[in-house]
Amino acid sequence: MQEAHEPLFWVGACTVACVLLWLLYRLLSGFRIWVLGNGSLLTPRLGKWAVVTGATDGIGKSYAEELARRGFALMLISRSQDKLDDVAKLLEEQYKVETKTIAVDFGKADIYGTIEEGLSGLEIGVLVNNVGVSYPYPEYYLHIPNLDNFITNMINVNMTSVCQVRSKGVILNISSASGMYPVPLLTVYSATKAFVDFFSRGLQEEYRRQGIIVQSVLPFFVATKMTRIRKPTLDKPTPDRYVQAEVTTVGLQSQTNGYFPHAVMETILLQYTHTYCKACTTASFTTRKPVTPPSTIAFYYFYLVLHIHIPHTSLSNLSNERMKPASRGTRI
Numbered sequence: 001m002q003e004a005h006e007p008l009f010w011v012g013a014c015t016v017a018c019v020l021l022w023l024l025y026r027l028l029s030g031f032r033i034w035v036l037g038n039g040s041l042l043t044p045r046l047g048k049w050a051v052v053t054g055a056t057d058g059i060g061k062s063y064a065e066e067l068a069r070r071g072f073a074l075m076l077i078s079r080s081q082d083k084l085d086d087v088a089k090l091l092e093e094q095y096k097v098e099t100k101t102i103a104v105d106f107g108k109a110d111i112y113g114t115i116e117e118g119l120s121g122l123e124i125g126v127l128v129n130n131v132g133v134s135y136p137y138p139e140y141y142l143h144i145p146n147l148d149n150f151i152t153n154m155i156n157v158n159m160t161s162v163c164q165v166r167s168k169g170v171i172l173n174i175s176s177a178s179g180m181y182p183v184p185l186l187t188v189y190s191a192t193k194a195f196v197d198f199f200s201r202g203l204q205e206e207y208r209r210q211g212i213i214v215q216s217v218l219p220f221f222v223a224t225k226m227t228r229i230r231k232p233t234l235d236k237p238t239p240d241r242y243v244q245a246e247v248t249t250v251g252l253q254s255q256t257n258g259y260f261p262h263a264v265m266e267t268i269l270l271q272y273t274h275t276y277c278k279a280c281t282t283a284s285f286t287t288r289k290p291v292t293p294p295s296t297i298a299f300y301y302f303y304l305v306l307h308i309h310i311p312h313t314s315l316s317n318l319s320n321e322r323m324k325p326a327s328r329g330t331r332i
């Protein structure tokens, strides 16, 4: 009997040791990233200029300010010249740095000649591919008004811009936590952000040996014009607070949530609940019985309220009519 127990004892002991070692590793790497950080990497020694797309508002504007504070000259690329002039003036007055601007609409495909011309000759140290658009409200795919234009615009702004605006040095591509898992009702947005994440991670491996850093940044909610969150909280920070935390992860993580509470949310809410939900779905397929323990309900709560963040008004907008399956002949 004792002989039979001995191998089991060693299997158990090895499992416990592995789990403890894994926990220790997570703790130490968490300490390195979130407490010590890598704040001194982003300096003009990388190259005099920092380029930020979508730089007139929200996260992009905060990156522009943070990089100007670190002494970079700023090339700001966004849609409206008036807003670009305001931000450029602010940076010049507040941080005494040189600025240039390019006004282009990233929804259009023929702008990259203008951008290339504007960037030629600049010694670029940091590029932040930040420009992005989301849904005005969550919606079923086939019910999106003006669907064809919507798709073209979102692909151009969220995906083409990231592939076409290029540099050496450090490249920060702003994806989204919505790109880590499919997000129904924001399906196109979620898919474009998954593209940005995969593109960045692939590129990082291709060019790592040449000293180029490509980081995929996947924030959860940040209080900006896009999310219409007016009151920042610990888990929905101001863009300034988010960016200050994110820049310290550059060079330490090639894929990051950028902000400690968001990293915790990703680990607990998404990784574990997603795995749990998958297990429940598999179980319910196999047993042909629905699995509805309270934790599944909790999962859906977190998934809807925290991950998709459907505003309550938008939820009530999803009328019964919209819930009907696509009628025959509908293009899908």
Ligand SMILES: NC(=O)c1ccc[n+]([C@@H]2O[C@H](COP(=O)([O-])OP(=O)(O)OC[C@H]3O[C@@H](n4cnc5c(N)ncnc54)[C@H](OP(=O)(O)O)[C@@H]3O)[C@@H](O)[C@H]2O)c1
Pocket (backbone or CB within 6 Å): 053, 054, 055, 056, 057, 058, 059, 060, 077, 078, 079, 080, 083, 104, 105, 106, 107, 130, 131, 132, 133, 134, 157, 174, 175, 176, 177, 218, 219, 220, 221, 222, 223, 224, 225, 226, 227, 239
């Ligand atoms: N906020 C969040 O919670 C969150 C979470 C995850 C990921 N993200 C990602 O972070 C990035 C920035 O988001 P944000 O919340 O800071 O957005 P935001 O506040 O809406 O700002 C977007 C910026 O992009 C510019 N822009 C928008 N459409 C453009 C176009 N067609 N051509 C040129 N410029 C354009 C805007 O210029 P105008 O002022 O002229 O419109 C503005 O400067 C996006 O890629 C977004 O997907 C955001």
